[in-house]
Structures are given as structure tokens and as C-alpha cells.
Amino acid sequence: MDLPIVVGVDGSGPSLRAVDWAADEAALRGIPLRVVYASLWERYEGESLAEDIGKPSEQVRAEDIVRVAAERARLRRAAVEISTDVLPEEPEYALVREGRRAVALVLGTRGRGGLAEMLLGSVSLSVAAHADCPVIVVRPGNDNQVRVGARGRVVVGVGEQGADSAALRFAVREAGLRHASLDAVRAWRCPAHESTDHPLLVGEPARLHEQHAVEALDRALKETPADVDLHRLTVEGPARRVLLNASHEADLLVVGSRRNQGHLGLQLGRVAHAVLHHAGCAVAVVPEGM
Template identity: 85%
Template sequence: MVLPIVVGVDGSEPSLRAVDWAADEAALRGAPLRLVYASLWERYEGGSLAEDLNKPSEQVTAEDIVRTAAQRARMRRPDIAVSTDVLPEEPEYALVREGRNACALVLGTRGRSGFVEMLLGSVSLTVAAHADCPVIVLRGSHDNQVPAGARGRIVVGVGEQATDSAALRFAVQEAKLRHATLDAVRAWRCPAHETTDHPLLAGEPARLHEQHAVEVLDKALKDAPAAVDLHRRTVEGPARRVLLDASHEADLLVVGARRNPGHLGLQLGRVAHAVLHHSACAVAVVPEQA
């Protein structure tokens, strides 16, 4: 049984762009597409739902929202199976639960302008932090269009514990499906206390840290399939900055997020949290077991 790709829809153009992305992804995977509207979403979004649909608020119904989304998905990809559901509950709980039986969750962001556009909504952040499946949050383009594979590049951040990484497996699969180049990036830094003023030793600590980054990357990628156009990169600097810089040349940025069973708070590390808020392209947060 092929698990569906689930999209959270709310009637806004960002959520319809998420439908476009998810429809393309479903076609690539041969998976069904499931469109879900949590009917308490307007508690977070207010009157903007009606504004985006150009209707008075009293005329905007859940059926309007899922019907419009389904029509858009079928027009974009007539060959995929599309189903819809309206769930009378809080959106973050509904979507996290939907993720238990999905191969991926896809969400849009509702940036309006200026500073607000840079930040991620609470629903998307909560879902990315708790879902059991990969969560793809669309960022970057705000022209209501989703260019499929515009750059032909996927970037994956490789962490210290990269062996058997779910994020890396997901990135490899995406690169294969899209016939895209995969950039595996490992950031490294030389702690300030390890530097020295001696001219013959000044570069030694940095060289050792860079070499360790190369070894981590090689170990993580030792079983990568030859069919993938794989590029390995070690870059000096904080992982957040390195990955955000890389996002400007990518269609998708993939990062892992370690899950700690029994922990109730947001289960996102600093890197995942930063790229969700500020990436220039779509971000996939893939759960890793602690």
C-alpha cells in the first residue's frame, strides 16, 4: 500500500501552492494525494481566508476550500488520485495525526509582507516539530507559482550523527525522483580556544576540524547509490548560516530533526528551526530517532 501525501489547505494562495507542490510530488512517487482542511484553522488566520477567496467571510465554507484545492490538483496532475477531508479540530493536532499514515506532509506559509513574511506560522512550526513523517514547508517564491525543479538541485545538511540518517535517505530519494543534483553539505567550525598565535601552528586546529568534517561526510555517504549526481561539500561556518546560504541555489533543503519519545516541547534543533524561518527555498524536515 502506497501511503498518501497529505496537504494542509486553508483556502489561501500559499496553501494552494502547497497543493501544486504536493501534486507534483504525488505524481513522481505514484502516490495518492490527500487534502485536509482543519475547520478551526480560521482561529489562526482570521478574515484573510475570505480575502484570499474574494468572498464575504460568511460565504467561505470548508467545502469551498477543499473543492477549490482538489480542482487545482486535478488540473495540474490529472493522473493522480485525489481525496479530501474536513476535520473539525485544531489544525496542528489534525495534521500531526494525519502524518502517522502519510509518506509526507506538505504545508504552505502565509507571509504577507516585510518581517512577517520571514517568519513561519505556529501551525507549520508545530507540525514540523512533531510529525512522524517528513514535513515539507514551502518557502521562497511568493508569486503563487511553483516552478518544478527550476534549479535541479537538492541540498541536505549532514550532521554529526549522520550514519543511517533518515534525512539523507529522503534527500537521495528526492534527487532520484527529480533527476536532480544532490549537494551533501557538512558545516564545520574551529573553536576559538583552539586557535594559536604561533605562525607554524595557526592553521593546524582548523585543518583537523575540516578533516573531521570530511570523514563524517564520507562515512554518511559511503552507501549512496551511484545513480545520484552527488556533490560533497564541507564549509566553514555555523550550520545555520551555511545551509541558509545554500538554500538560495536549491529547490529543496533537507534537514533532520531528532525525536525524543516522551518529550512534549518543540522537537526541533536550532538548525531546523532557523532554516524553517529563513530558507530561500522549500524545506523538508525529516524526523530522526534519538
């Protein structure tokens, strides 16, 4: 049986955008979609029952949330097999567990508008930091940002993992599924202490660092399938800034996150943390070593 795409919902606008993205993703891959709502409602609701129904009112609300989300997904992608579940658990733990049996997790940001929606909620951040599968966080923006092929561009940050990068493999597949171009980006910087005032050596340290970045990128991409519309980009500057700039013309930004030995799950680095909060498109955080 195919593993599903799992989308976490809470009834908010951002989570409904995540449903749109997840339905598209499931359709692209030809796999099921699982819609999940998780909350410790039992702890707060007690035995209070909704009138004429005989169920706790918060349980009724939770079931309505997943029903509405599932119907939205069906209207968008009628051919996708959809299942739903309501889990009376902390959402962070429930979604991380769901990710062990999923191709990817799809989540929205927090809030319902304005500044609040521009910030990443604690649930999305925690799940991105600990899930065993790729986590796609759908950033706020115009509706067309969740439509497949809206901009025809997937961006991936290429770091020290090189050709062994799970993030690179994920990005290559996403670009292929979407018939999109793939921009493989490697940021580079020239340390200040390596600059020189000698007139014959001006720019030499920077040139060497750029050349190193070009060679590292070529090595990482040497096994990329020939049918991928691949663009190699080496850009001077901090990786966070370089990838954030690239995200504004992309449908999806893919970054890897390495596990730290001795810790459960993956610990988000500064680059992943920054793009999750500020990217101009959806962000996929892929655990390296998966």
C-alpha cells in the same frame, strides 16, 4: 494501498503553493494526494446556517476551500488520485494525526504577502515539530520554486547521524525522483580556544577540524547509490548560516530533527528552526529514527 502525500490548506496563497508542490510530489512518487482543511469552526459558528443551503456557513467555506484546492491539483497533475476532507479540529492536532498515515505532509507559510508571508505560522512550526513523517514547508517566492527540477538541486545537511540519517535517505530519494544533483553539506568550526599564535602552527587546528568534517561526510555517504549526482561540501561556519546560504540555489533543503527522550514528537533544534523561517527554498524536516 499506497500511503498518500497530505497537504494542509486554508485558502491562502501560501497554502495553494503548497498544493502545487504536493501535487508534483505525489505525481513523482505515483501515490495519491489527500487535501485536508482543519479548523474548530463549530466552536465559533454554533448553529448559524448559510442561506438556502442548510449548513453552517463556515462549513460551506471549508468545503469550498478543499474543493478549489483539489481542482487546482487536478489541473496541475491530472493523473494523481485526489481525496479531500474537512476536519472540525485544531489544525495542529489534525495534521499531526494525518501524518501517521502519510508519506509526507506539505504545508505553506502563513500570511498573504509582504513581511507576514516571510514568517512561519504557528501551525506549520508545530506540525514540523511533532509529525511522525517528513514535513515539507513551501517557502514564499516565485512560482517556479515549486516546479519539479526548476534548479535541479537538492541540499541536505549531514550531521552526527551520518549514514543512519533518515534525512539523508529522504534527500537521496528526492534527488533521484527529480533527476537532480544532491549537495551533501557538512558545516564545521574551529573553536576559538584552539587557535594559536605560534608561526609554525598557524592554521593547523582549523585544518584538523576540516579534515574531520571531510572524513565524517565520506563515512555518511559511503552507501549512496552510484547513480546519484552527488556533491560533497564541507563549509566552515555555523550550520544555520551554511545551510541558509546553500538554500538560495536549491529546489529543496532537507534537515533532520532528532527526538528528545521523554518528549512527544520531535523537538526542533536551532538549525531546523532557522531554516524553516529563513530558507530560500522549500524545507523538508525529517524526524530521525523514523
